[in-house]
Every structure is written in structure tokens, then in C-alpha cells.
Amino acid sequence: MAVSVYIPTPFRKLTGNRQNVQADGASVAEVLADVDRQFPGFRALVFGQGDTVPAHINIYVNKQEITSLDGIDTQVRDGDEVAVIPAMAGGSGEDAAPPRKRIGALTPQQVDRYSRHIIMPQVGPSGQRKIMESSVLIIGAGGLGSPIAVYLALAGIGKIGIVDFDTVDISNLQRQILHQNDDIGKMKALSAKETIIAYNPDVEVVTHEAPITSDNAMEIIGRYDYVINGADNFAARYLVNDTCHFLQKPLIDGSILLFDGQVTVYLPGQGCYRCLYPSPPPPGMVPSCAEAGVLGALCGTVGTIQATEVLKLILGVGDSLHGRLLLYDALAMEFRQVRIRKDPNCVLCGEHPTVTGLIDYDAWCGGAFGHTNEEEQKAAEAAAKARDRAASAMNA
Ligand SMILES: [Zn+2]
Known part of the structure; x- marks a missing residue:
């Protein structure tokens, strides 16, 4: 039985910004359980630790509050609408959200500037305002960060944060279109x-001209609504992933090498980079772009897909890449996608997490490996496991 469940803004971070989700069930309780199955964490967000609907949450069936019906056992039928509304801004995490820019009516100049967005039914003036009220952090102002930043700037994103501590080198200019x-x-x-x-x-x-580390990541990432990863090393990739998990921030991940690109979206509570790659490859096993090279134009393709995904999340339209890894093979000129799943054994977001705070990522990704034969062995095993996992993900 398909029932439409209205998700209020504070809970929408769990549903990829979707305002309505479809769920099955014969009663409100069953419908909410199904939403929780689809978007793990939803129940905890609504009910907290208890089993009863807390006082600050009202649930409606077809706009009628359920305490006036049969409570949580109220029967629902195909086509009914269930709405879960926090009576006050009491949802967990809401207080920690960064203060949002409030955009009133667009100026005549803004109407002109964004007219090709505004005439789209999926955007319109209200969608354009959402874009202008949003904040996005871009990790790295390099090959991926460049096209991401340019398109997000043109789209009118309210606040763009740039994390990069490097200086522009002539070898960057083959692909990094932010720099001349x-x-x-x-x-x-x-x-x-x-x-x-x-x-x-x-x-x-906003520029962040220092390396992102375990000491500053929570503070920096906490200031933005969305995070886009264009990092060029594994330590930063895991650090950003873990921080986004702890802060419940949507992460739009992209990576490039030679003629290949990968893009996906991790939504809070629904899997993470560690589910896909539980540990980094030993140093030297996977070359960097600096070591192996990358086709400049490839950065534009992958970065632009990342920018597209964040704009869709902001607008709450379409199907995000969440749960799918998009693989781009520029040599064959083929896009493929594989399904990726939340790993219940993930050390970060699984059922029994062992990573419960930020760690020393440089040591974990580099220095921790290769000191002894035993450690080398362990690292090689972890890398083999990661490759198997990636391979099985590709076959999924
Ligand atoms: Zn995970």
C-alpha cells in the first residue's frame, strides 16, 4: 500500500532533501517503520529513544492529527498522506545548523541574471532563492574544485567555502580553470x-587557507550545508568523510585519475566512503594525478556532475547519485553505474562503530603502513579486501 509521507525540512537531510517519500504499511506505525527502513535514522529522529510519539511531534493523516484518530495505529489507505511535523524547532541537530542567509524578493538584476533557472518549472523563483540561501564547502581548488566552484558561483550559491593551502603552479593550468x-x-x-x-x-x-586536519575539520565543515570533495589525497578523503558523518552533512564525492572518473553522493545515515572503501590503499599502490597524470577535460566532466548533484539536492528535485557510484571511462566514452550499499559492518557508520571520533589520517593513510612485515601484511590484506569490495560493488 503506497502512502505519501511528508518530510519536514529539519528531517529532510535524511531523505536527500526530498519533501515527500513513498512508503508502505497498513497503519501509521507501519508506514513510519518503512520510512525508517528506507532512510535509517528517521525513526530515531522522530521518536528519540522512546516508543511513543514525543510531545513536540505531531503526526497527521490527510491533515488530521492522529491523536484524534487511533494514534499510531491509525489505519491508512493507498493514496493517503502522512505528515510528520515537529511542533517546534526541536528536531535533533537543527540547533547546530549554520545560520542561513535569508533571501527576500529577487532584485530585477537577479531576475535577469538567473532568468534561465527561474523559467524552469523545477527551479522557479523559490528554487533560485533556495540556491541563494545555501552554503557549500569545496575541498580543494584544483582540477575538480575549479569547475565545481565556477558553476556553483554562476548558479548563485549564497556562500562558497574554499579549502586549499596550496599555491598556483604552472603545471596546474592544464586543467584548473579557476586559475590563470x-x-x-x-x-x-x-x-x-x-x-x-x-x-x-x-x-x-570564504577561504580556508590551511590544510584541513582533525583539529579544524569539525569547525570548518560545520559552517556549511553541503560538502563537495575534490581532495587529491586519501587522508583528506577519509577525514572529510568521517567529519561529514559526525556532522550529518551530505557529501558529494568525486575522484579522477588518467581517463577515469568516479562520482557518488553520501547522505547522512545512509552509508559513507568507508562502506565502499574500508581502508586506504598502501602508499604507492594507487598513483596520484601528480604521479600518473589526468586528462584536463575529464576534471570538467566529473566536477560538473558534482555541481549538478549539489544543485539537485538543494532544489530537492530528481534522483541523486546516492546509493550509486557513477563510473566515467573517457577512453571508451562510457558511463556505467554500480549500486553501492551501506555496510552494516562499517567501522564508522555501521551497527557497531569503532571509529567514534576523528583520528590521525596522515598516519593511518601513510606512516602507519610498512614499518614491519606484520603491518605490511595487514595493510596488504586490508587493501585486497577493499579491492574485492570495490569489485563486488562494480558487479552489483
Ligand atoms: Zn560507512
Whole structure:
């Protein structure tokens, strides 16, 4: 029996910003259980630790509050609408959300600038305002960060954060479209800011010109609604993944090498990078772009897909790449996708997590390996397991 469940904004981070989800069940209790199956954590968000509907939550069936019906056992039929409404802003995590920019009516100039968005039924003036009220953190102002930042700036994202502590090198200019010849030697974050503002002065740009570490990641990532990963090393990739898990932030992940790209979306409570790759490869096993190279134009394809995914999440439209890993093979010019699942044994987001705080990621990804034969053996086994997992994910 298909019932439409209305998800209020504070809970929407669990459902990929979807306003309505379909669920099965003959009663409100069964429907909510089904929503929890589809979006783990939903029940805990609504009920807290208890079994009864807490006082600050009202549940409606076809706009009628269920305490006036049969409570949680109220029967539902095909086509009914169930709405779960927190009476006050009492949902967990809501208090920690960053203060949002409030955009009133668009100025005539903004209406002109964003007119090709506004005339789209999926965007409209309210969608454009959502874009302008959103904040996005981009990890890395390099190959992926460049097209991501440019398209998000053009779209009118309210606040864009740029994490990068590197300076522009001439070898970056083969692909990193945020930077130009005159920027060589400049901090990448600053060069990125100048480019973004030149494209769209409406955008607020915040630069974070230090490496992201276990000491600052929670504070930096906590200030944004969405995180896009364009990191060029495994330590940063795991650090960002873990921080997004702890802070319940949607993470749009992308990676590139040679002619290959990968993109996916991790939504809070629904799997993470560690579910797919439980441990990093031993140092040297997977070359970096600096070691092996990357086709410049490939960055544009993968980064633009990441920018598209975050805009869809903001607008609450379409099907996100959540649960799917998109694989791009530029040599064959083929896109394939594989299904990826939350791993119940994940050390971070699984049923019995052992990673309960940020760790020393540099040591874990680099220095921790290769000191003794036993450690080498363990690392090789972990890497083999990760490859098997990736291979089985690809066959899924
Ligand atoms: Zn996980």
C-alpha cells in the first residue's frame, strides 16, 4: 500500500532533501517503520529513544492529527498522506545548523541574471532563492574544485567555502580553470575567490587557507550545508568523510585519475566512503594525478556532475547519485553505474562503530603502513579486501 509521507525540512537531510517519500504499511506505525527502513535514522529522529510519539511531534493523516484518530495505529489507505511535523524547532541537530542567509524578493538584476533557472518549472523563483540561501564547502581548488566552484558561483550559491593551502603552479593550468597565468605563485584559495567574485559578485566566498586536519575539520565543515570533495589525497578523503558523518552533512564525492572518473553522493545515515572503501590503499599502490597524470577535460566532466548533484539536492528535485557510484571511462566514452550499499559492518557508520571520533589520517593513510612485515601484511590484506569490495560493488 503506497502512502505519501511528508518530510519536514529539519528531517529532510535524511531523505536527500526530498519533501515527500513513498512508503508502505497498513497503519501509521507501519508506514513510519518503512520510512525508517528506507532512510535509517528517521525513526530515531522522530521518536528519540522512546516508543511513543514525543510531545513536540505531531503526526497527521490527510491533515488530521492522529491523536484524534487511533494514534499510531491509525489505519491508512493507498493514496493517503502522512505528515510528520515537529511542533517546534526541536528536531535533533537543527540547533547546530549554520545560520542561513535569508533571501527576500529577487532584485530585477537577479531576475535577469538567473532568468534561465527561474523559467524552469523545477527551479522557479523559490528554487533560485533556495540556491541563494545555501552554503557549500569545496575541498580543494584544483582540477575538480575549479569547475565545481565556477558553476556553483554562476548558479548563485549564497556562500562558497574554499579549502586549499596550496599555491598556483604552472603545471596546474592544464586543467584548473579557476586559475590563470597571472595567478602563478598566488594562494589557490585567493585566486579562486577572485575568479568567483569576477563571475558573480553576489556570492560570498570564504577561504580556508590551511590544510584541513582533525583539529579544524569539525569547525570548518560545520559552517556549511553541503560538502563537495575534490581532495587529491586519501587522508583528506577519509577525514572529510568521517567529519561529514559526525556532522550529518551530505557529501558529494568525486575522484579522477588518467581517463577515469568516479562520482557518488553520501547522505547522512545512509552509508559513507568507508562502506565502499574500508581502508586506504598502501602508499604507492594507487598513483596520484601528480604521479600518473589526468586528462584536463575529464576534471570538467566529473566536477560538473558534482555541481549538478549539489544543485539537485538543494532544489530537492530528481534522483541523486546516492546509493550509486557513477563510473566515467573517457577512453571508451562510457558511463556505467554500480549500486553501492551501506555496510552494516562499517567501522564508522555501521551497527557497531569503532571509529567514534576523528583520528590521525596522515598516519593511518601513510606512516602507519610498512614499518614491519606484520603491518605490511595487514595493510596488504586490508587493501585486497577493499579491492574485492570495490569489485563486488562494480558487479552489483
Ligand atoms: Zn560507512
